[in-house]
Amino acid sequence: MSTSEILFWFLSVLALFSAIMVLVSKNPIHSVLWLIVVFFAISGHYLLLNAQFLAIVNIIVYAGAIMVLFLFVIMLMNLNKETEPSRNIWMKFSGVISGGLLLWIFVSATRSAGEIVGKTAMIKEGSIGLIENLGKVLFTQYALPFEISSVLFLSAMVGAVVIGKKQ
């Protein structure tokens, strides 16, 4: 096993484990902290794929900005055990059944997919995640989607301001 394989398995196990911990933690603060671990593990995966820029942005934006926002919301909403909505046992049961079926279908469909079986990721070779190449495609091939996303943010901001100015 090469170093990158060991790293890959380590990061995958870490990501899956902490993602499960996000779901099962009773305390919302713990969920958020585990979610930060998930983001760091995913950033590690980006590094393995030679996408340094994505890795850094993922940490800055998700683990940094968005997580702080999450913590703020949790703090302001004052969530605790008493305010947690109690769920019906049948609701849990049907959720488990349908989620399990979805997982089952997904796993078996993936296993039977000829397109991706036996293919390996471009570990250490891909160069698309480097900031120079990313910038180039963003302003040539993907110029139009890039511009549209700015309109999207502007309109979302207008909507947020209107709703926020309620009083």
Add this chain to the structure above:
Amino acid sequence: MLNDFFILMKFELLPAVIFFVLLFIKVGTAELSNASIIRLANILLFINLVAGFFYNKDGGMFGDMFHTNALIVLQKSILNLGIFIVSLQAEAWLRTHKHVIEFYLLLLSSLMGMFFMISGANLLMFYLGLELATIPLAALANFDLEKRKSSEAAMKLIMSSAFSSGLLLFGISLMYGTTGTLGFAQLPALLNGSNLQVFAFVLLFAGFAFKISVVPFHLWTADVYEGAPVPVTSFLSVVSKGAFIFVFASVLYTVFKPLADTWYHMLFLLSVLTMVIGNLFALRQQNIKRMLAFSSIAQMGFILIGISGSSQAGTASAVYFVLVYVFTNLAAFGVVALVSAQTGKEDITDYKGFHATNPVLAWVLAIALFSLAGVPPTAGFFGKFFLIMAGAAKQNYWLITIAALNMIVSLYYYLNLVKALFMDANASPVPKITFGVYAKLAIVICIAGMVLSGLASVVYEYIYNLSTGF
């Protein structure tokens, strides 16, 4: 090149220009009254509508990110017409609203998103356009700022659309994983119908089904329609759904052509479910907006029949039905909007004896209901007729029989409302509604559309000649 840019992207650039004009008026120092803002916005939207009819060209730009042709131009013009009528009808409600400019900003950005979604020939463009089309709508649903129901509607809309975007993105990423491309031109050749691709397609399909509220994914519709302000509801039910229908039909016919067997069965099952459940729930609604919501769900079932025909007539009948639906549903919602803005009454029982006090509006609503039910001289009949004819080409007569039975069920609740309007006595009917020049213009356009687009066969022939199928 630059010339091409302005002509090909005219439909997207005009709303963008209007958006920024209004935005600068908002941030500027001039204090304009609501009446003058509404007048300006309506004039600009009218220019936007008219400009769409001149100087159109086929072609693409930005690689495969943007393309346009005569059918797409027609579809965008239908949506322009829809937004113009919605804006005319919104006047009664906006007159006293504090955030008129923001209403138009959000409406226009949503329209821009729909246009990019229709024109994009790439799953990335499609997804961005879809988000731009839905996120402003969630803010719009909250525009009755002091009403709790309006906030609830916005919350339900944003949650359900976030969930459907999640499904859609998962589908897109699986599709990209198996084919290695997002372009509509390259995808069909790479689709081999493997299990993973079918799974990805089902997720994409579910994302669409959420947006056009096809039955297992319809749960948000009635609550959002009831809570949102009436002009926003009519925009959601006509313009937004129309845009998604256009994209849905073209994506199924071009990109997912290799999976046609799969999606035919899905369309069959979902259209039966949608018609039956939409109609049965519409029967027991007390609120007129909820009733129209379930009736619009049932109408989507009929559109799916037309799309399942997968012929030239399939595209043509779906586009034609959306055109008819713009006039019909906006006429119905226009009357409901006027009554709601001036009296706040939205229950079906409030409409008893409506004809005695408001004969004109009662007739408008009655014609719209007849058109929704598909009663012959109105355009709604021709719309349903072409849809069912397109579906019948597949010779699946079960589907056609169920559709015919559902039309009878829907006739019951539409006529029940007509009976309440004209025959039932009411001790305290809705008082006389006064309406201004904007609402009058909207009503005239809707009535003319409902009559003419049905009787003038040239409309359907024109759409048919632009359509494609396989």
